[in-house]
Amino acid sequence: MAPKKEVKEKQVKGDEAEEMVLNYMKETNRPYANADVSANLKNRVPKAAAVKVLATLAEKGQLTVKPYGKQLIYLYNQSLLDVLAPEELASLDEEIKETKSELEEKRKELKNLQSELASKEALPKTKDLAKEIEKVKADNEITLKALAPFRSTSDGEAAVNPLSAEETKKIDMEFTKWRKEWVDRRKIYKELLGMLTDGGQIDNVQSFEEDQGITPDDDDAKEVEQGEFVKVPLPVRSSNNKKPMSVGVQKVMNGSAKRTNSDVTTVGQEDTSGGKKKKAKKA
Secondary structure, rough: OOOOOOOOOOOOOOOHHHHHHHHHHHOOOOOOHHHHHHHHOOOOOOOHHHHHHHHHHHHHEEEEEEEEOEEEEEEOOOOOOOOOHHHHHHHHHHHHHHHHHHHHHHHHHHHHHHHHHHHHOOOOHHHHHHHHHHHHHHHHHHHHHHHHHOEEOOOOOOOEEEEEEHHHHHHHHHHHHHHHHHHHHHHHHHHHHHHHOOOOOOOOHHHHHHHHHOOOHHHHHHHHHHOOOOOOOOOOOOOOOOOOOOOHHHHHHHHHHHHHHHHHHHEEEEEEEHHHHHHHOOO
């Protein structure tokens, strides 16, 4: 189907064009150039005619004109507009206030309706209800199985009694205490193992651990360690390349250092005394 051709408006001239332009300028009460007036009237008043009409209306005092760059801007003479009485202005102000209040109420109502619509759209669709029901039933079955040991049996007593808050707190404290002990000892072992490996005293770590009867963590233990509640925090390494020694390693190293210093002192004393004896013999 061929598109319909736009019907061109009949152009007006003379007094009819002047009346049309004047009524338009009064109704809109906005500044326009002659080209804007002709375009807004859909060329019912041609551009050339609009120039003459606007100039004529300005000469009659019905329009005011002001040059703006290379074009003239026309505006309806504001002194010819009807001035409202104070009572009418007050009535309009009151009407504006009421309209603003109604607008605010409508906005609140719209916001509530939009929120309600969003909640409705978040609900499962009718076609998906069967799947949702099956999912809820499966969750209920799992929950009932978990609660079964805590419910009363035929003899009136529960198979499993839930722990009290004090007992749970005590277990948590014990777990935290012994876990910290285990983490500290594992850290000391790894540091000592690294020092021995770097020093060349251990060539194969796996063979060394097998000889010493040390069993490394299996995959299940590693998975538990990476869990949310028992994940070991990563150590903060210093800026230099040296690994920081733990307190246990420092104690071990300090003990060996003391023994080494005492041996060196004894040997030095023996050498010194021996030297004195030799010097005395020479004398």
